[in-house]
Amino acid sequence: MGESSLMHGWISLLGLLGTxxxxxxxxxxxxxxxxxxxxxxxxxxIIGIVIVLMLIPCILxxxxxxxxxxxxVACAVIxxxxxxxxxxxxxxxxxxxx
Numbered sequence: 001m002g003e004s005s006l007m008h009g010w011i012s013l014l015g016l017l018g019t020x021x022x023x024x025x026x027x028x029x030x031x032x033x034x035x036x037x038x039x040x041x042x043x044x045x046i047i048g049i050v051i052v053l054m055l056i057p058c059i060l061x062x063x064x065x066x067x068x069x070x071x072x073v074a075c076a077v078i079x080x081x082x083x084x085x086x087x088x089x090x091x092x093x094x095x096x097x098x
Contacts, residue, residue, distance in 0.1 A: 007061060011054055018050035 022043060029039045064072065 007057060010057055014050050014053050018046060021046045 025034075025039055025042050025046065028034050029036065034042070067075070
């Protein structure tokens, strides 16, 4: 399966954000803002989040490409239905003309 340019861009963006987060964490350690034990936990959490965010789109794209067209259409219809269901509804005002 060939990667789309969107997937490549997503992975590049996540890599950039993860690098920035680790650099900011390292600067915080150098400035004494955080404890070394806490910094290690934060770096582990950052790396874990970046890995999960990189894997989820790859798994979903792989699963989506394996579905037949009618199942893709059914998933899209279900998604639109859920989106419409969770949208806030307008409140109808009661107008009294006494």
